[in-house]
Amino acid sequence: MPRSLPPRMLATDLDGTLVGNREGLSRLKDVLQAHAGRWMLVYATGRTLSQGRQLQEDEGLPEPDVWVTEVGAAITYKDEGPDLAWRGKMAAHWNRDFVERTALAWPELTPQPVEANGDFKVPFRVAPSDAAEIFPVLTERLKAGDSPALLVYSSQRDLDIIPAAAGKGAALSHLMARFGVGLADMLTCGDSANDRDMLCLGGPAVAVGNAHAELVETGLPTTVLRAKGHAADGILEALTHYGWLELDPPGVAR
Ligand SMILES: [Mg+2]
Numbered sequence: 454m455p456r457s458l459p460p461r462m463l464a465t466d467l468d469g470t471l472v473g474n475r476e477g478l479s480r481l482k483d484v485l486q487a488h489a490g491r492w493m494l495v496y497a498t499g500r501t502l503s504q505g506r507q508l509q510e511d512e513g514l515p516e517p518d519v520w521v522t523e524v525g526a527a528i529t530y531k532d533e534g535p536d537l538a539w540r541g542k543m544a545a546h547w548n549r550d551f552v553e554r555t556a557l558a559w560p561e562l563t564p565q566p567v568e569a570n571g572d573f574k575v576p577f578r579v580a581p582s583d584a585a586e587i588f589p590v591l592t593e594r595l596k597a598g599d600s601p602a603l604l605v606y607s608s609q610r611d612l613d614i615i616p617a618a619a620g621k622g623a624a625l626s627h628l629m630a631r632f633g634v635g636l637a638d639m640l641t642c643g644d645s646a647n648d649r650d651m652l653c654l655g656g657p658a659v660a661v662g663n664a665h666a667e668l669v670e671t672g673l674p675t676t677v678l679r680a681k682g683h684a685a686d687g688i689l690e691a692l693t694h695y696g697w698l699e700l701d702p703p704g705v706a707r
Pocket residue numbers: 466467468469470643644645
């Protein structure tokens with residue numbers, strides 16, 4: 454990664470946040486282009502990298518500087534490829550076969566298609582009524598088997614089991630430390646429960662107008678901007694709200 458990159462990051466979820474409002478996305482793309490180089494662009498998604506790239510192609514999304522995929526369990530740089538240190542951290546206490554086998558003991562958990570699976574993400578579908586009962590027991594069993602995990606439940610339907618050290622917020626903290634980005638210079642954008650930890654990092658953050666009730670109605674700090682605009686329009690609203698569109702170009706002292 455060249456040293457000239459500015460120490461600011463715009464980190465956005467993809468489904469329902471960057472993507473989901475065609476006209477808004479087109480407006481945002483123009484703004485991103487006009488402000489190219491003012492901040493690093495980070496995609497933080499539950500998708501695997503290949504699923505993310507497919508969406509990027511389908512929607513004509515700009516190339517990000519960093520991909521945070523599998524709900525923060527994998528980090529890939531535009532210039533350098535995978536972050537091997539992060540990968541090592543994820544692998545330290547993680548036995549994928551054990552995680553999958555343990556979860557499959559519950560018939561209420563329906564495995565997701567093979568392409569949704571990652572090295573560090575085991576995805577299922579499960580009804581909310583079953584989730585509450587199963588999650589504490591499953592969490593305990595994984596911990597007992599030296600694969601402590603986070604059970605990330607989104608959209609009242611999707612369960613992603615990831616290493617306990619993963620999560621979008623943890624991955625972004627790793628990036629902040631690596632690139633010397635301060636909290637005030639990390640803008641996070643999301644719409645569902647798996648975005649909660651990154652929106653709660655303490656820096657500028659936005660829940661887009663179409664955000665799920667599971668995110669906005671359950672203890673989101675009041676410092677997080679609740680945008681009116683849906684998806685990309687909500688990101689634009691945040692860029693304006695936090696003054697990022699008036700930021701100096703890189704190289705100009707603040
Ligand atoms: Mg989303």
